[in-house]
Structure formats: structure tokens, C-alpha cells
Amino acid sequence: MYDVQSRREFLKSVAAMGVVYPVVSSMPLLADTPKNPNEKLNIAVVGVAARGAANLNGVKGENIVALCDIDSERLNGAAKEFPSAALYDDYRRIFDHDLDGVVCSTPDHMHAFVVCEALKRGLPVYCEKPLTHSISEARKILKLVDENNNITQMGNQIHSTNNYRRVVEQIQSGVIGDVRQVHVFLPAVEHFRAGKRVQESTPPDNVSYDLWLGPAPYRPFDVSHFHFDWRYWWDFGGGQIADFWCHYTDLAYWALDLKYPTRISAIGEKGHDGENEVPRHLQVEYDYPARGEKPPVKLTWSQGKFKPEGAEVMDKSHGVLFEGDKGRLWADYSNKQIVLQDGSEAVPVKPYIADSIGHHAEWLQAIRGNGTTASPFSYGAVLTEGGHLGNLSYRLGKEILWDAEAMKATNAPEADEIISRQYRKGWTLDV
Structure with a gap:
């Protein structure tokens, strides 16, 4: 049995060295390491509609192993294209999988929670703009990236x-x-x-509202x-x-x-x-x-x-x-x-x-060790x-x-x- 790194750690080390993993047919390879730079990456996507749908489309050529959304109608709609993906309403469940990267497209108030959890695990992360909901959250993300050398890309797509x-x-x-x-x-x-603070109302059955609120102050659904x-x-x-x-x-x-x-x-x-x-x-x-x-x-x-x-x-x-x-x-x-x-x-x-190869493509190729991202x-x-x-x-x-x-x-x-x-x-x- 070969003593090898996990799939994620392998990709991270290759990317850090800035090298392309060669295709050598005679080299013995294990299932948990990529066989060549074109092997599909294990990606989890949190938030699958609106900007989430666009970001999901940007990485759909990879192995989408987990999809997460607090709206089951949106989640089930996205899952039709990825029938093998595990489905969750709680983002924390995606980390049960062996991942090569995480895409975050939640509302702003949840960004830092999804992103920081992924960064602490050494995972590459793609996150929609703005990166955070507060200044201190942005500084915490800077700290984690500095400590873990994660491969990251913020979703300001016009940059590309x-x-x-x-x-x-x-x-x-x-x-x-x-x-x-x-x-x-x-x-x-x-x-x-226009919006007014409202009286208590019942969220739709397809919405996990408490998870949607997350760290935000409680307010009745509207x-x-x-x-x-x-x-x-x-x-x-x-x-x-x-x-x-x-x-x-x-x-x-x-x-x-x-x-x-x-x-x-x-x-x-x-x-x-x-x-x-x-x-x-x-x-x-x-x-x-x-x-x-x-x-x-x-x-x-x-x-x-x-x-x-x-x-x-x-x-x-x-x-x-x-x-x-x-x-x-x-x-x-x-x-x-x-x-x-x-x-x-x-x-x-x-x-x-x-010229850019594409905003999502930069991130995916950087995970493989090919190049860097323009908006880390x-x-x-x-x-x-x-x-x-x-x-x-x-x-x-x-x-x-x-x-x-x-x-x-x-x-x-x-x-x-x-x-x-x-x-x-x-x-x-x-x-």
C-alpha cells in the first residue's frame, strides 16, 4: 500500500509548488489522488440559485458531490442536473465529504461562516462578492488565507x-x-x-428559515x-x-x-x-x-x-x-x-x-496547479x-x-x- 496524501492535501501541495502534475501511464496511482490534471475535482456548492446558479454553471464540469440550499425547491431544481450529488439545507454537512473545493453563493451575512470553515480545513474556496458582511470578517479571512495558503477567488467576474x-x-x-x-x-x-419590519409570519414549507437567518438577528419571515x-x-x-x-x-x-x-x-x-x-x-x-x-x-x-x-x-x-x-x-x-x-x-x-481563461476556470485550474487566480x-x-x-x-x-x-x-x-x-x-x- 502506498503512503500517500489525501486527495485534497495532494492538490494543495501541488498547487503551492506551482507545478503541473504529469500524466505518466507507468506511475502507480491510487483512487484518492488525481490521475492527471484533467481529472474531475470534488466540488461542493452552497447556494444554488440566482448567483449560485451562475456559479454552479461555472463549475459544472467537475464532480459536484454536494449541493446545499435552505430552499428545497431551489435545491431540488438544481439537483436535476447533478443526480449523484448529496443534498443538504445545512452548509456544515458538506464537510462530511472529501472535497477539493467549495463554492459559496449565499446571502452576504452567511459568507464568512461558510468560507472560514472551508479555509480552516485547507480547502480552496470560490465566494461571491462582497466577500463578507463586515470588516472584521474580511480581516479574519485574510488571516486564515495567510495561515493556510488557500487557493481562492472572489466572484467579481468582471475582473476577468x-x-x-x-x-x-x-x-x-x-x-x-x-x-x-x-x-x-x-x-x-x-x-x-420597500421593506418594513413585519409581524410574525410562517415561512414556506420549502424554506429552512432558521438556517437562512444563521448568525443574523431574528426577525419574522417576510x-x-x-x-x-x-x-x-x-x-x-x-x-x-x-x-x-x-x-x-x-x-x-x-x-x-x-x-x-x-x-x-x-x-x-x-x-x-x-x-x-x-x-x-x-x-x-x-x-x-x-x-x-x-x-x-x-x-x-x-x-x-x-x-x-x-x-x-x-x-x-x-x-x-x-x-x-x-x-x-x-x-x-x-x-x-x-x-x-x-x-x-x-x-x-x-x-x-x-487574457483570462475565465473567472471560474482560473480557480479550477489553480487547484490543479496550473496558474493562479486574479482576484484571490x-x-x-x-x-x-x-x-x-x-x-x-x-x-x-x-x-x-x-x-x-x-x-x-x-x-x-x-x-x-x-x-x-x-x-x-x-x-x-x-x-
Whole structure:
């Protein structure tokens, strides 16, 4: 009997060495180790509808051994394509299986619990954006990734598009000069549903509601905060900035090498006569320090009725607008436009960032030891924190002076209870 590692430990060590496991027909292999780089990986998926369905589709070529969702109708629907997968409503049961990776697509308030459990076990993890529901959870994930060297990918899929790569190359190559101001702007979401705290009501028979609530404070079931609309309640999500920050502002963080801001100031208004907890209209100003020879950057997030100065010049309703010494560059997910101050045409930049093989494919191949992921948690956690800081300033109604190293709002000790949220009795996140 050969003394070999488990399937998961084998893959982890191969990936850490950055090598491709060769196909050698004469080499004796055991069933619990991959026979070649093309052997299917054992994947568990937590959350199987909406973004979960898209992520499941992204890994469906692997061996889907476990599916988990608190809604049995959604779970059974997804299971039709994967009849051999074990089905659960409790994410903790997926760890009964020998896994090569975990995909997490739950509402935000559950991300850290699924992710941290997988990371502590040394597993590769793919998780939807934003990576966490709070700042302290993002820091805990950073700690675990540093300790375990996990292969990770945050689900800001636009990061893998060619358009973003070309924009990053143009900004970093100085096409518009040094950038000191960035505007990120988008309209309010049209399907924003008003929600009120409701009286006791009975969850549908197909929903394991207590497991859905997880660590969040108890509130009676109501469709106003369930499935997609959980995004607009502080107990479960962070509103539109949490939903889109990691897509839009990713471009600025990537192109300008931004990390933690030092000052954050937010203003906003709730929609629907103030019935929603999160703001429908929000504007946040961020100050980022100089990075080496790169100048300080002021980034402004504007959503809803708030419009950034200068955006009308490009006649755009949404996107990312970089203001440089030599001109402006606007981009959205798939388009870009450059306007130079001297009226000349921008000089083309020879591409130097390799095109992605696909956001999910990067993660799957990295598990096999082929390449790396472009949006690992070491990047995604820092990016996610920026969005949370905007919400923190809004919720406190004051400017925040942020000490990133200490994870403290130095001028607002009352921020601590939001930075590290309280969990419902019976739920702890031990890291």
C-alpha cells in the first residue's frame, strides 16, 4: 500500500509548488489522488440559485458531490442536473465529504461562516462578492488565507474581462498621466423594494428559515427581506454599494494599486419614504494615501440621484471615470473612452496583462496547479472593506478617520459594534 496524501492535501501541495502534475501511464496511482490534471475535482456548492446558479454553471464540469440550499425547491431544481450529488439545507454537512473545493453563493451575512470553515480545513474556496458582511470578517479571512495558503477567488467576474485589462494597462502606462481623482457612479437599482419590519409570519414549507437567518438577528419571515431583497437590509446585506462596489471599484483598485483609505465621508437618503434600512441614494468620498511615487487619490462613489462632477462631460450614466493630469478615461464593464486635454488621440498601449481563461476556470485550474487566480481573497478582502467603510460612515452619520492597521475608526469608537457585528445566540466565528 502506498503512503500517500489525501486527495485534497495532494492538490494543495501541488498547487503551492506551482507545478503541473504529469500524466505518466507507468506511475502507480491510487483512487484518492488525481490521475492527471484533467481529472474531475470534488466540488461542493452552497447556494444554488440566482448567483449560485451562475456559479454552479461555472463549475459544472467537475464532480459536484454536494449541493446545499435552505430552499428545497431551489435545491431540488438544481439537483436535476447533478443526480449523484448529496443534498443538504445545512452548509456544515458538506464537510462530511472529501472535497477539493467549495463554492459559496449565499446571502452576504452567511459568507464568512461558510468560507472560514472551508479555509480552516485547507480547502480552496470560490465566494461571491462582497466577500463578507463586515470588516472584521474580511480581516479574519485574510488571516486564515495567510495561515493556510488557500487557493481562492472572489466572484467579481468582471475582473476577468478583457476590457478591464486594457483599461488597467492604459492607466498604469500613463496614457492620461497621474490620476488623483476617480469617480465611480451608477443609477439606483429600479427593483429596490420597500421593506418594513413585519409581524410574525410562517415561512414556506420549502424554506429552512432558521438556517437562512444563521448568525443574523431574528426577525419574522417576510418576502421583503428574503431571496434577492435581503440585500437591502443591514442584517443581511449592505445595499447597492455592497452589491456593486466589488465590480465597479475593482477597476480603480487594480489600476491604481489602492488598498485602505484613511478618510471616508458619506451622505445619503433612503428611498420609499424612509422605509428601507439601506440608502437608495448614496455618495461617499474616500481619501487614499500615496503609494510610492503614485500620488494620493480621492475616490468618489455616487449612486442614485448623486452625480459626480465631470461625468456629464463623457455623457455616461454609469461607470468609472479616471481624472489624470493629461486627460480622462471612462470605462464600464465592456467599453472605454479616452479624452486627452490637448485633443490628440491616445497612443495605443501594447497589451501586457494576459487574457483570462475565465473567472471560474482560473480557480479550477489553480487547484490543479496550473496558474493562479486574479482576484484571490488577499485582494478581495481589501476591496470588500472599502465598500463596508462607506456604509460605516453613512450609518454613523459622520466622517470616519480610518486606522487600517488597528482596524479602528479613530474618531468614532461607536463604530466598533458595526466593524465587528454581533451574532445571534448559538453562532460564533472562531478564527
